[in-house]
Amino acid sequence: MTDFTKRTLIRLAGLGTLAAAAALVGCGKKEEPAAPAATAEAPAAKPAPLKIAFAYVGPVGDAGWTFAHDNGRKAVEAEFGDRVQTSFVESVPEGADAERVIRDMVNQGNKLIFGTTFGYMDYMLKIAGDHKDVKFEHATGYKTAENMRTYDSRxxxxxxxxxxxxxxxxxxxxxxxxxxxxxxxxxxxxxxxxxxxxxxxxxxxxxxxxxxxxxxxxxxxxxxxxxxxxxxxxxxxxxxxxxxxxxxxxxxxxxxxxxxxxxxxxxxxxxxxxxINWAPYYIKATRDVLEGTWKTETTWWGVKEGxxxxxxxxxxxxxxxxxxxxxxxxxxxxxxxxxxxxxxxxxxxxxxxxxxxxxxxxxxxxxxxxxxxxxxxxxxxx
The missing domain is CATH 3.40.50.2300 (Response regulator)
Structure with a gap:
């Protein structure tokens, strides 16, 4: 058999292999095997934690308004464990810096954001309009949107x-x-x-x-x-x-x-x-998001609600x-x-x-x- 004949046969064999592979793909066959289903030995991965951010008007310190809010944040962590991931930025002025900080919170993937002073209201409303997939909670304000609500204490x-x-x-x-x-x-x-x-x-x-x-x-x-x-x-x-x-x-x-x-x-x-004990409200708001029951509303709690x-x-x-x-x-x-x-x-x-x-x-x-x-x-x- 001449070298030309050998080369021709090898070439044809190769073309046949490619054609067979193409036929398999055309019939809906997958080249990669399907991933194995979750078993008791290999359970399904846990959902990612809900990322929650708090914007504070003052330093956390050891007393006062912001300290009370941060105690509420800690109560959320204690209540929900690894289902949540919280963070905060303290001493955020009631001005343009508030918009910058809260937008950064959105960019970091937070899906629930608390703004804890009256002067954040208009900035939060503006950001809420740009990010409908994020829930915004504004303390002491009165403006709401489909994804922004208000809360206060008596x-x-x-x-x-x-x-x-x-x-x-x-x-x-x-x-x-x-x-x-x-x-x-x-x-x-x-x-x-x-x-x-x-x-x-x-x-x-x-x-x-x-x-x-x-x-x-x-x-x-x-x-x-x-x-x-x-x-x-x-x-x-x-x-x-x-x-x-x-x-x-x-x-x-x-x-x-x-x-x-x-x-x-x-x-x-x-x-x-x-x-002020912010824990009851912060736990409620977090549960609303986790359970998919969050809705726009205005909340004003006092002695009655603890x-x-x-x-x-x-x-x-x-x-x-x-x-x-x-x-x-x-x-x-x-x-x-x-x-x-x-x-x-x-x-x-x-x-x-x-x-x-x-x-x-x-x-x-x-x-x-x-x-x-x-x-x-x-x-x-x-």
Whole structure:
């Protein structure tokens, strides 16, 4: 057989092999064997954890607003274990930086994002419109979208209970409040604190100094000292640090903790701490996403839901006042006690709630006035 004939036969054999392979592929045969089904020895892979991110307006620290939110984040981890993966960015300003940070959270694959201050609202709404596959939760706001909802705590309930104690403990009948940012939430807390004080001591008046920041310990301390200089002997705050309580401790006066238990920062001055427990809501929101039941809504929880309380009440507080606070707490929990119930008069002397009239949530959300007994003017634009 000649070399030409051998080469021809080999070539034809090769073409035949290729044709056979092509026929097999054309008949739907796969060249790679199918992957084996999951067995007890080789279980199916676990789904990837739900990535959750939190944007905080202040540092986590060891007390206050952001500290309370981070405790809620930790509660989510404890509840769901390896089904979730959480992260946070602290000290995010209420401005363009908020948009940058939250967009970065989206780009990192987070599917549930919590923004924990009022000033993030419009930025979150904008980002939500660009990322419909992500769920956004905004604290203390009022704007929603199909994938963005709002949540808040009835902090005014804690403020009211603190006020009851303040009214009983003051000797000068002058109370002082360090206000953060003059939005309805904060004005509502100042008024509620005063209502609580007036319920046991109609003679009290409340002075307010605004710092226009949520977290600025030096400014908070200066504001507290200003109030002490004006005769206030019991201080309250709607700011995030323990500076107000520490100023009272140094001056030998009385004060309250806010958002978390601050008793260890001023053990002699401390009368009680109005705290927020974010854990119940954060667990609910996470479960909603994991179970596919998340929907747009507005949530406002208080004592009834375990989100608000007044804790670590000082032994200095008389037994009858402690009992009164216990009674109020029980009434708030069962829905029989109403803090904003008329008659209530505004600072200008006009009646804002008639005798027996109970404020609804729309009224409460829109409070931009001082009640009778609060001195000074509400800042413009509130």
């Amino acid at each position: 902090t005014y309930e804690g403020a009211y209970m603190a006020g009851v104690i303040a009214g009983a403990m003051t000797k000068s009948n002058t109370l002082g409040v360090v206000g953060s940012v003059p939005i309805p939430e904060v004005i509502r807390n100042i008024n509620s604190f005063t209502l609580g004080a007036q319920s046991v001591n109609p003679k009290v008046t409340t002075k307010v100094v605004w710092v226009n920041k949520w977290f600025d310990p030096p400014k908070e301390g200066e504001a507290a000292q200003s109030l002490l200089n004006q005769g206030a002997d019991v201080l309250f705050q709607n700011t995030d640090s323990s500076a107000v309580l520490q100023a009272a401790e140094k001056a030998g006066k009385l004060a309250f903790g806010w958002d978390s238990d601050m008793s260890h920062f001023g053990p002699n001055a401390h009368l009680g701490s109005a705290i 989100a608000i309380d007044l804790v670590s009440i000082s032994d200095k507080v008389p037994a009858d006042i402690r009992a009164k606070v216990d009674s109020i707490r029980a009434g708030l929990k069962e829905g029989s006690y109403h803090i904003w119930k008329g008659p209530i008069t505004g600072q200008d002397g006009k009646e804002v709630l008639k005798d027996g009239e109970v404020a609804d949530d729309k009224f409460l959300h829109g409070i931009n006035f001082y009640i009778k007994g609060v001195e000074g003017k509400v800042p413009a634009g509130s």
